Amino acid sequence: MTDKDKLTAAKEKWAREGRALTGEKTTPAARRLPPGQRETVDFPVLDLGDQPNLTTRDWTLSVGGMVDNPIRWDWQTFMAQPQTELVTDIHCVTTWSRYDNTWAGVSAKHLLKMVRPRKNVRFLLLRSFDGYTTNIPLARFDDSDVLLAHSWQGQPLSRDHGGPVRAVIPKLYFWKSAKWLRHITFSDHDTPGYWELRGYHGEGDPWKEERYS
Numbered sequence: 001m002t003d004k005d006k007l008t009a010a011k012e013k014w015a016r017e018g019r020a021l022t023g024e025k026t027t028p029a030a031r032r033l034p035p036g037q038r039e040t041v042d043f044p045v046l047d048l049g050d051q052p053n054l055t056t057r058d059w060t061l062s063v064g065g066m067v068d069n070p071i072r073w074d075w076q077t078f079m080a081q082p083q084t085e086l087v088t089d090i091h092c093v094t095t096w097s098r099y100d101n102t103w104a105g106v107s108a109k110h111l112l113k114m115v116r117p118r119k120n121v122r123f124l125l126l127r128s129f130d131g132y133t134t135n136i137p138l139a140r141f142d143d144s145d146v147l148l149a150h151s152w153q154g155q156p157l158s159r160d161h162g163g164p165v166r167a168v169i170p171k172l173y174f175w176k177s178a179k180w181l182r183h184i185t186f187s188d189h190d191t192p193g194y195w196e197l198r199g200y201h202g203e204g205d206p207w208k209e210e211r212y213s
């Protein structure tokens with residue numbers, strides 16, 4: 001087995017066994033740390049082991065599907081969009097949480113304004129340069145803390161954390177935050193992504209402990 005196969009098999013087993021589920025009920029206002037999570041100060045790297053080596057010159061983002069205005073942004077066009085800085089927490093389904101991450105990039109709200117999704121759109125599928133995919137309900141992407149981020153703690157996002165550009169969706173488990181973001185498709189139906197096909201939840205809200213499907 002390759003490392004990737006081993007990782008996938010281990011995490012499929014977690015989904016079958018319901019690892020780390022506490023069944024606790026809490027709300028973001030009541031507690032900063034979601035149920036079953038523990039705080040970490042370092043920033044673990046998690047992916048399928050194939051980290052694309054992209055320069056800002058190779059990188060492009062295309063956005064299509066059910067939108068009035070499909071776009072294709074190269075690095076210069078992306079950086080010419082209005083820029084947003086945000087400080088948010090990370091909650092990974094493997095149970096680590098990391099507080100106070102400063103991200104900079106283009107907001108999902110701005111992207112939505114540019115592409116104009118059609119009325120019946122309900123889901124997005126994010127695709128990355130390593131072949132990774134993950135699905136997000138439009139209602140969760142259309143939030144003021146969702147970013148297409150190019151920097152972390154004031155520095156360009158490193159290759160291992162998804163540079164040049166990754167999604168950051170703070171209110172969902174971190175597997176929804178696609179690294180090395182390449183393409184976004186808007187759709188009226190849901191298409192499960194890599195982990196969602198392997199036992200992980202369609203929505204992935206850490207406050208509701210939506211770890212597994």
Ligand SMILES: Nc1nc2c(c(=O)[nH]1)N[C@H]1C(S)=C(S)[C@@H](COP(=O)(O)O)O[C@H]1N2
Pocket residue numbers: 043044045046047048049092093128129130132160161162174175176177178179180181
């Ligand atoms: N393109 C891509 N994005 C990805 C992944 C991946 O394998 N490929 N793994 C996901 C998972 S499971 C997690 S927990 C986070 C980890 O991000 P980090 O390595 O910056 O901590 O990235 C998510 N985004």
Ligand SMILES: [Mo]
Pocket residue numbers: 046092093094174175
């Ligand atoms: Mo993860």
